[in-house]
Amino acid sequence: MLTVFITYHYFLGLRTLTVIQDAVEMAEKNTGTAIDMMSIDYNDKAVLDYIGTGKTDGVFQLESAGMKSFMKELSPHNLEDIIAGIALYRPGPMDFIPKYIEGKNHYERVTYRCPQLEPILKATHGCIVYQEQVMQIVRDLAGYSLGRSDLVRRAMSKKKGDVMARERKNFVEGNPEEHIAGCIANGIDRETAEAIFDDMTDFAKYAFNKSHAAAYAVVSYQTAYLKYYYPVEFMAALMTSVMDHPAKVAAYIYECKQMGISVLPPDVNEGEGHFSVSGRNIRYGMNAIKGIGKPVTDTIAQTRRENGPFTSFQDFVERMVNAGVNKRALENMIKAGALDTLWPNRRQMVISHEQLADQAQAEKKKSFSGQISLFDIANEEEKAVFQAKMPDVEDFDRQSRLEFEKEVLGVYISGHPLDEYRDILSRKTSAKTSDFLWDEELQGTTVADDSKQVIGGMITGLQVKITRQEKRMAFLTLEDMFGTVEVIVFPRQYEKYRDLLQEDEKLLIQGKVQVDEEKGGKLILENVRSLTRTSKELWLQFRNFEDYRKQQEQIHQILLSHEGASPVKIYLSETRQMKTLPLKYNVTADEALLDRLQTVMGENNIRVTEKCLTDFAGGRLMRSIT
Secondary structure: OHHHHHHHHHHHOOHHHHHHHHHHHHHHHHHOOOOOOOOOOOOOHHHHHHHHOOOOOOOOOOOOHHHHHHHHHHOOOOHHHHHHHHHHOOOOHHHHHHHHHHHHHOHHHOOOOOHHHHHHHHHHOOOOOEHHHHHHHHHHHHOOOHHHHHHHHHHHHOOOHHHHHHHHHHHHHOEHHHOEOOOHHHOOOHHHHHHHHHHHHHHHOOOEOHHHHHHHHHHHHHHHHHHHHOHHHHHHHHHHHOOOOHHHHHHHHHHHHHOOOOEEOOOOOOOOOOOEEEOOEEEOOHHHOOOOOHHHHHHHHHHHHHHOOOOOHHHHHHHHHHHOOOHHHHHHHHHHOOOOOOOOOHHHHHHHHHHHHHHHHHHHHHHHHOOOOHHHHOOHHHHHHOOOOOOOOOOOOHHHHHHHHHHHHOOOOOOOOOHHHHHHHHHHOOOOHHHHOOEOOOOEOOOOOOOEEEEEEEEEEEEEEEOOOOOEEEEEEEEEOOEEEEEEEOHHHHHHHOOOOOOOOEEEEEEEEEEEOOOEEEEEEEEEEEOOOEEEEEEEEEOOHHHHHHHHHHHHHHHHOOEEEEOEEEEEOOOOEEEEOOHHHOEOOOHHHHHHHHHHHOHHHEEEEEEEOOOOOOOOOOEEOO
């Protein structure tokens, strides 16, 4: 049966099967031991427990946030649990998940609508999970033939109302002309039979057949097995499979860091076109460098094998410029860090690479024309004198190196501009940019449409548009460690926060998700906080609530005429109570506003303070005013 499942999936041509094959080949090369994925233990407790931790990024069918959470709850004990989990985690059957987990954990609580259901549903803890179970129920309880039971399954899945109404009658009462006995004839009362038919109808709308779910589960288990026992090889193969999708590569680089695996820059002396294993770390694939195709990386690898490793930056240029590596490709390789082991200063290489390339090409032309050059007659010591000298300049700063890596690789390798904010981003955000990507397997995004989310990152793109009402709105590109997402800023929010909405600003953004089918999600901005700036807060002091009520209307009118981003706090000195006014009263805390307020309240009752802009809810320093 297992072979049938696997063969079935090989015909589907899934990307994941290539990942498995590549990971196995790398693991066999590194360990010297043959690995037969057909013969692995499919009930390995260590692998099943690993799946139950929810650390399933990269594991086929199990890497969405919802599925991770489900696997933690399910805590699979065998392959059958994973098969059931994959079948259940879909619209419709998903409603049965709590019942399935309850039955799995407390089998003594499982009940059946009639005794005839127990042998059919016992393996799935009293739940209908597979289409095959629907077919078996109508056969065993109502006497359907095998062929007729499949017609019922199809009618249910395609929601054919007229056929369903007819089959309901046949299922409950029978149909002698079509040789269907019916449930009543088999000792099942009408009410129970009707309830069972309703259960089947609700389930069958979106149900998997078991053979399909089992095939998926086998591939899921195989990827989990490789990730657990051969993590470096598996992650290298996984990243190779998504090399053309920088956002996914970035997400898996982050996962590697969580696993204690470093992702090293590409390297002309060690790397390959694909992601490869370097000790217990992963070497970035050279094919991912912008402007570097497979023919170039194949030539580099072949030259290295036939003539030995490259000994210096100049040696690489002289050997490779005449073998198809042009100046643009050479510059991109420098920016990606692929030549760092030959020369440590990337700025010096960027400045000198064109001159060295021209020199190498000129020497090549001389050799073709039969001219004798100095290098043909000089000894090694004399040649060293004429080696190119690098310009006397300092290397690029860290930020520039990161920007160049992003430019030519689509991701950051040696670090990330948000590294120092990792902790606060993990604590303050509810979603990652990768959660907004459309997932073909899930047919949706990880974040739900219309849900409220907080994301964090830096603005890498900003477009300001003028609306028909001649007001300004903006479209932002927000980038975090996992990719980018579009953020839409309507005029009211843009006017309130435009001082913060600048390129390279590092922000937390709160808003509502908008999902476009098959395109992914966007965020409609509602609120913004800075990760780097401090924010002004305007504090207005009153002796008690009565004093505040007397001046409330006048104060509010003044605040509304000075709209801005700074929140306003009301403080009652007698009772030490405080209140943050609603967002519509946020102000620009400048001298003009302060002068107006002082004439009404007096100078001693007004204070402007500064705080770090990371919290959306105001601090609870004192009891709130109710």
